[in-house]
Amino acid sequence: MSDLLTKATAAKEARTALASSTTDEKNDALERIAVQLAVDETSILEANSLDLEEGQRQGMSESLQDRLRLTSDRLKEMSSALRELKQLADPIGEEMTTWKRPNGLSIQQVRVPIGVIGMVYEARPNVTIDASSLCLKTGNAVLLRGSSTAIHSNRALVKSIQTALKASALPEGAVQLLEDTSRETAAKMFKLNSHLDVLIPRGSAALIQAVLEQSTVPVLETGAGNCHVFIDSSAQKDMAIAIAVNAKTQRPSVCNAAETLLVHKDWSANYLKALLDDLTANGVEIRGDASIVSFYEEAIPAEEDDWATEYNDLIVTVKMVSDVQEAIAHINTYGTTHSEAIVSETTEHVTSFFQEVDAAALYHNASTRFTDGFEFGFGAEIGISTQKLHARGPMGLLALTSSKYLIEGTGQIKG
Structure with missing residues (x-):
């Protein structure tokens, strides 16, 4: 089985356990990740240095190096964001509306996880933490596909996340990193409807356009910022x-x-x-x-x-x-x-x-x-949506939820 299918299957299998996890269990996992980032700071920064050195050899611009760069302060900010996310209300299970029909059926709409999120992004290792934490808080599994320019950083960060998850009540497979960063594998990911419920691209206009054009999986579009x-x-x-x-x-x-x-x-x-x-x-x-x-x-x-x-x-x-x-x-x-x-x-x-x-x-x-999830009080963001369906603006917890209807009857049948 390919790396893509292995990781996507693991995320899909984790989805059911995540959907029934409690708020306390999810918050405990976020705290463990925050602690683990501090424990692993040296190895994470060393991995990030490898990506920066390669980027400099390839002539990466200063602005892109800034996006790629991790520092002790930035890691502390990530941990702080995780702890702020813990304090936010868990939207899963929220009763959105309820009503009763003349035939006696009681209908309730409740908020639920989307399922498995495919995250496609470029040289932004902070997205690895933002996306993972928001998905975990909302009971979603996530398959991360970062760029080759940040592969060492992303490996180190996901290793920390999975170490923390092993010690938590959440499934370790809930956060997966696709380490094959080839375009061919990405194109296959974009068509993995059997495993992914939605794709979220975050990066350049060219990346976002490529996902929109190639994907058969529904896309939550983020936008470039002019x-x-x-x-x-x-x-x-x-x-x-x-x-x-x-x-x-x-x-x-x-x-x-x-x-x-x-x-x-x-x-x-x-x-x-x-x-x-x-x-x-x-x-x-x-x-x-x-x-x-x-x-x-x-x-x-x-x-x-x-x-x-x-x-x-x-x-x-x-x-x-x-x-x-x-x-x-x-x-x-x-x-x-x-x-x-x-x-x-x-x-x-x-x-x-x-x-x-x-x-x-x-x-x-x-x-x-x-315009930022943290600044808006969302704890973090998975991206900034410039589309008009489902979510718009900084996407925090609510943007990663869907809903289902729960209908209670007393034996009603349709005549």
Whole structure:
């Protein structure tokens, strides 16, 4: 039997035991994983160093290295997230609604696990912990398929998870890592309807598109992040600059970082230079429209492709707009329906922005960097959905559940 079928079968077999596990048993397993990460810190970081060294030899960009890199602090953050997840309510078994029919049938809808989740992701070893912990808390088994660039890190992390599960009441097979990272095996995984209930891709636009095009297993689509900050005419100078710079520079390699700034022409007349100077001082390359290039000598002309690009780097496109409607039109043309922000003191403009911009998360006077499961209080996230069916935005516990109907009768038959 192939590695894929072996691991997928083990996950499928673990599904039944997981579905009947108690909240205390699941929380105990999460605590054991948090402890095990600390115990195994040295071996995990050594494995991660192997991936980083190989990435550097292959010319991996600094932004991708940042996504790949594990540190002692990042491992501690993972353990903290596991413990926060423990404190959240267990959604499984929740009564969603109940009613009684005229014929006497009592119908109850309850929340249940989806079953077996297939997780497909790139050079983000933190996803190994996020996906595993969320799946365990919701009684789902998970088959992880990371990329070759993080294989040593993922092996070490899954080894820690499975060591912790051995000492818990949950089945060790609940978390599986597909170590064959070839495209051929991935293509087979995408069609493994007999074992997987859903696929969740998390990574580049190319990865997500490949899964959508090739998969016969239902896909929970996550999206790339071409995010915008619109600075309205009434925006407070210091607030607008702080939000724009934070959204671009706080961690430019992630999907909720801003890639384009839209600046109202009236605000620009007084404050644009201060904004661009601050971005430049933070090492950001400015690519602007004709108005920006003629105003700011350090800016270079933006090409058409720039407006649709997720840089994941210290590069930003800047466009001057005449009103909120022009900003909305630009975002709906080039955005990826991820996260968009407006900085404004004009209620009517904020209302229009919230009603007309198509995105999973919309911000007023705040950075786009908060679109995150941890920041939303979900403990962690398995991805950020930009689709509109089942789940949208940061996907926490509820996104990994389905429902079933329980019907109680007293002997009713249909005539």
